Amino acid sequence: xxxKPVGERVLIEIKMAEEKTSGGLVIPQTAQEKTQEGKxxxxxxxxxIKVKVGDKVIFDKYAGTQFKIGDKDHLIIKAEEILxxxx
Amino acid sequence: xxxKPVGERVLIEIKMAEEKTSGGLVIPQTAQEKTQEGKxxxxxxxxxIKVKVGDKVIFDKYAGTQFKIGDKDHLIIKAEEILxxxx
Amino acid sequence: xxxKPVGERVLIEIKMAEEKTSGGLVIPQTAQEKTQEGKxxxxxxxxxIKVKVGDKVIFDKYAGTQFKIGDKDHLIIKAEEILxxxx
Amino acid sequence: xxxKPVGERVLIEIKMAEEKTSGGLVIPQTAQEKTQEGKxxxxxxxxxIKVKVGDKVIFDKYAGTQFKIGDKDHLIIKAEEILxxxx
Amino acid sequence: xxxKPVGERVLIEIKMAEEKTSGGLVIPQTAQEKTQEGKxxxxxxxxxIKVKVGDKVIFDKYAGTQFKIGDKDHLIIKAEEILxxxx
Amino acid sequence: xxxKPVGERVLIEIKMAEEKTSGGLVIPQTAQEKTQEGKxxxxxxxxxIKVKVGDKVIFDKYAGTQFKIGDKDHLIIKAEEILxxxx
Amino acid sequence: xxxKPVGERVLIEIKMAEEKTSGGLVIPQTAQEKTQEGKxxxxxxxxxIKVKVGDKVIFDKYAGTQFKIGDKDHLIIKAEEILxxxx
Numbered sequence: 203x204x205x206k207p208v209g210e211r212v213l214i215e216i217k218m219a220e221e222k223t224s225g226g227l228v229i230p231q232t233a234q235e236k237t238q239e240g241k242x243x244x245x246x247x248x249x250x251i252k253v254k255v256g257d258k259v260i261f262d263k264y265a266g267t268q269f270k271i272g273d274k275d276h277l278i279i280k281a282e283e284i285l286x287x288x289x
Numbered sequence: 290x291x292x293k294p295v296g297e298r299v300l301i302e303i304k305m306a307e308e309k310t311s312g313g314l315v316i317p318q319t320a321q322e323k324t325q326e327g328k329x330x331x332x333x334x335x336x337x338i339k340v341k342v343g344d345k346v347i348f349d350k351y352a353g354t355q356f357k358i359g360d361k362d363h364l365i366i367k368a369e370e371i372l373x374x375x376x
Numbered sequence: 377x378x379x380k381p382v383g384e385r386v387l388i389e390i391k392m393a394e395e396k397t398s399g400g401l402v403i404p405q406t407a408q409e410k411t412q413e414g415k416x417x418x419x420x421x422x423x424x425i426k427v428k429v430g431d432k433v434i435f436d437k438y439a440g441t442q443f444k445i446g447d448k449d450h451l452i453i454k455a456e457e458i459l460x461x462x463x
Numbered sequence: 464x465x466x467k468p469v470g471e472r473v474l475i476e477i478k479m480a481e482e483k484t485s486g487g488l489v490i491p492q493t494a495q496e497k498t499q500e501g502k503x504x505x506x507x508x509x510x511x512i513k514v515k516v517g518d519k520v521i522f523d524k525y526a527g528t529q530f531k532i533g534d535k536d537h538l539i540i541k542a543e544e545i546l547x548x549x550x
Numbered sequence: 551x552x553x554k555p556v557g558e559r560v561l562i563e564i565k566m567a568e569e570k571t572s573g574g575l576v577i578p579q580t581a582q583e584k585t586q587e588g589k590x591x592x593x594x595x596x597x598x599i600k601v602k603v604g605d606k607v608i609f610d611k612y613a614g615t616q617f618k619i620g621d622k623d624h625l626i627i628k629a630e631e632i633l634x635x636x637x
Numbered sequence: 638x639x640x641k642p643v644g645e646r647v648l649i650e651i652k653m654a655e656e657k658t659s660g661g662l663v664i665p666q667t668a669q670e671k672t673q674e675g676k677x678x679x680x681x682x683x684x685x686i687k688v689k690v691g692d693k694v695i696f697d698k699y700a701g702t703q704f705k706i707g708d709k710d711h712l713i714i715k716a717e718e719i720l721x722x723x724x
Numbered sequence: 725x726x727x728k729p730v731g732e733r734v735l736i737e738i739k740m741a742e743e744k745t746s747g748g749l750v751i752p753q754t755a756q757e758k759t760q761e762g763k764x765x766x767x768x769x770x771x772x773i774k775v776k777v778g779d780k781v782i783f784d785k786y787a788g789t790q791f792k793i794g795d796k797d798h799l800i801i802k803a804e805e806i807l808x809x810x811x
Contacts, residue, residue, distance in 0.1 A: 205347070206374045208339060213373065237791040237800075247339075252730060252769075260727070260800075262789050267349050267372060269324040278324075278347075278372040285789060285800040286735065286766075287728045292434070293461045295426060300460065334426075354436050354459060356411040365411075365434075365459040379521070380548045382513060387547065421513075441523050441546060443498040452498075452521075452546040466608070467635045469600060474634065508600075528610050528633060530585040539585075539608075539633040553695070554722045556687060561721065592721075595687075615697050615720060617672040626672075626695075626720040640782070641809045643774060648808065679808075682774075702784050702807060704759040713759075713782075713807040 205271065207278055210248035214240040214259065216268070216275040237285065238263050240277060251281040258288040292358065294365055297335035301327040301346065303355070303362040324372065325350050327364060338368040345375040379445065381452055384422035388414040388433065390442070390449040411459065412437050414451060425455040432462040466532065468539055471509035475501040475520065477529070477536040498546065499524050501538060512542040519549040553619065555626055558596035562588040562607065564616070564623040585633065586611050588625060599629040606636040640706065642713055645683035649675035649694065651703070651710040672720065673698050675712060686716040693723040727793065729800055732770035736762040736781065738790070738797040759807065760785050762799060773803040780810040 207213050217239045242257045253259060266279030294300050304326045329344045340346060353366030381387050391413045416431045427433060440453030468474050478500045503518045514520060527540030555561050565587045590605045601607060614627030642648050652674040677692045688694060701714030729735045739761040764779045775781060788801030 204376055206376055208346075208371050208373055209369065211372060236789050259730075260791065267323050269347065282731065284730050285733060286730055289726055289728055291463060293463055295433075295458050295460055296456065298459060354410050356434070378550060380550060382520075382545050382547055383543065385546060441497050443521070465637060467637055469607075469632050469634055470630065472633060528584050530608070552724060554724055556694075556719050556721055557717065559720060615671050617695070639811060641811055643781075643806050643808055644804065646807060702758050704782065 205244060205276075207244055207246040209246045210250050210281050211246045211278050212242050212251060212253060212281050212284070213244040214261070214266075214277045214279060215243050216240040216277055218275075236263050237261065239288070243276075245281070248281070253281060253284055253287060259284045260286050260288065292331060292363075294331055294333040296333045297337050297368050298333045298365050299329050299338060299340060299368050299371070300331040301348070301353075301364045301366060302330050303327040303364055305362075323350050324348065326375070330363075332368070335368070340368060340371055340374060346371045347373050347375065379418060379450075381418055381420040383420045384424050384455050385420045385452050386416050386425060386427060386455050386458070387418040388435070388440075388451040388453060389417050390414040390451055392449075410437050411435065413462070417450075419455070422455070427455060427458055427461060433458045434460050434462065466505060466537075468505055468507040470507045471511050471542050472507045472539050473503050473512060473514060473542050473545070474505040475522070475527075475538040475540060476504050477501040477538055479536075497524050498522065500549070504537075506542070509542070514542060514545055514548060520545045521547050521549065553592060553624075555592055555594040557594045558598050558629050559594045559626050560590050560599060560601060560629050560632070561592040562609070562614075562625045562627060563591050564588045564625055566623075584611050585609065587636070591624075593629070596629070601629060601632055601635060607632045608634050608636065640679060640711075642679055642681040644681045645685055645716050646681045646713050647677050647686060647688060647716050647719070648679040649696070649701075649712040649714060650678050651675045651712055653710075671698050672696065674723070678711075680716070683716070688716060688719055688722060694719045695721050695723065727766060727798075729766055729768040731768045732772055732803050733768045733800050734764050734773060734775060734803050734806070735766040736783070736788075736799040736801060737765050738762040738799055740797075758785050759783065760799075761810070765798075767803070770803070775803060775806055775809060781806045782808050782810065 205213055237260045239258065239260050242253050242255050242259060245251050245255060261279055261284050265283045266277045268275060268277050292300055324347045326345065326347050329340050329342050329346060332338050332342060348366055348371050352370045353364045355362060355364050379387055411434045413434050416427050416429050416433060419425050419429060435453055435458050439457045440451045442449060442451050466474055498521045500519065500521050503514050503516050503520060506512050506516060522540055522545050526544045527538045529536060529538050553561055585608045587608050590601050590603050590607060593599050593603060609627055609632050613631045614625045616623060616625050640648055672695045674695050677688050677690050677694060680686050680690060696714055696719050700718045701712045703710060703712050727735055759782045761782050764775050764777050764781060767773050767777060783801055783806050787805045788799045790797060790799050
């Protein structure tokens with residue numbers, strides 16, 4: 203069973219604060235930070251979406267709507283609100 | 290007698306907090322959660338609506354207008370405000 | 377003498393809290409409810425209006441502008457703000 | 464000497480609370496009311512204006528800009544903000 | 551040396567509270583009033599401007615930006631914000 | 638080394654309060670004033686800009702973003718926010 | 725590993741307060757200042773972006789979203805929010 207974002211939305215699994223990116227880039231997740239990092243796990247059907255499943259992305263901490271699937275924090279966000287892709 | 294949403298609106302029956310989705314996905318409905326889950330029970334006449342009767346959907350807790358039909362919580366929401374479909 | 381709504385507005389007679397719809401559907405009108413029910417009694421001249429005189433409708437409690445004709449509560453509302461038709 | 468509304472604006476003489484409409488319709492003007500009644504006394508040059516001089520109209524109490532001509536309350540309002548015509 | 555309003559703006563000399571219009575129309579300027587009267591003294595280059603130098607106009611007390619030239623109160627306002635012309 | 642405004646922005650050197658315009662026009666700069674005077678020192682590349690380097694202009698005190706170059710107050714403002722040109 | 729801004733966004737490394745621009749222009753970075761200076765280190769894919777990697781730019785202190793890469797402050801900002809280029 204899955205969660206399919208509607209239209210130009212994407213579903214992101216939010217990276218926990220203690221994780222580290224594979225490439226060694228460390229984006230600290232202290233309470234003062236205004237961004238969060240995550241991984242795209244599903245995308246909507248809109249052609250305007252410029253990210254794909256598997257992309258690591260950063261986004262504004264207060265963008266979109268957060269909820270849990272099991273015990274993992276997820277986020278539904280409009281694709282245009284994603285700030286940058288980490289590659 | 291029925292409730293027919295106008296234009297691009299849809300009518301959703303809100304899932305009670307203690308229910309569980311058939312597929313085993315558990316989206317907890319604590320007071321801290323910012324989303325709710327429900328089932329589409331009627332759709333308006335607009336061609337732009339991308340969900341259909343029977344779809345299980347999640348939506349922002351504060352989107353749309355809630356009211357009761359009998360003792361069940363319902364929501365009228367614009368279709369574009371639905372965040373994702375559960376399938 | 378009558379009240380003719382301008383443009384895409386409609387005039388609604390608001391149902392009193394103690395009334396019941398003919399079909400048996402009960403939409404409670406407690407102070408906590410965010411919707412109200414009423415009957416369309418006049419419509420403006422705009423082609424975009426999708427309700428007609430006599431339709432029973434629900435609308436957001438805080439939409440439009442309310443006033444009394446005699447001792448009955450009425451509402452002038454833009455047609456697109458009507459949430460649903462009861463049939 | 465006169466007051467000529469600019470563009471799509473109209474000039475309305477606001478009915479005093481104690482007046483009554485000629486047709487017997489009584490729209491009470493208590494402090495709780497959110498609408499006021501008045502008579503159109505001048506219109507701007509825009510083709511989009513759908514009321515004419517002499518029309519009795521109702522409007523939202525807080526729409527437009529009020530001022531006095533002599534001791535009579537007047538209102539300059541955009542024509543599209545007029546809620547309904549009384550006929 | 552002069553002040554040339556930019557684009558669709560006009561420059562207005564604000565009438566002092568104690569002045570009277572030549573035609574005898576008295577628009578009181580008490581603290582409670584929400585409009586002010588003035589005279590257009592310069593207009594911008596936009597074709598959309600419907601007032602001309604010399605026009606007596608009324609405008610919302612809080613529209614535009616006020617400043618003094620010498621000891622006289624002036625106002626720069628977009629032409630579309632002028633409510634009415636006095637003639 | 639210079640500061641090149643981007644797009645339709647212009648760079649203005651803000652006139653100190655004690656200065657006087659060459660033509661004798663005095664626009665007082667007390668704390669109560671809502672406008673300030675300045676001189677355009679650079680313009681962006683947009684064709685829509687209607688002022689040029691050297692123009693003396695007035696602008697709303699709270700428009701744009703101020704900063705210092707050396708000890709002189711400067712302002713970056715969108716050209717359309719300039720109220721008037723002094724000539 | 726890099727940070728690729730999405731769409732019309734650019735990535736800026738924010739200049740520390742004690743640094744000085746090579747050309748001798750000093751833009752003080754006191755707490756009172758409303759602008760900050762930085763260097764463009766990556767740009768999105770949009771054709772509308774008018775700055776390039778390496779450009780020194782100033783921007784409103786409160787524009788965009790800040791975060792750290794390692795111990796350096798960075799900013800993701802829409803290109804149109806950049807106020808000026810220093811050259």
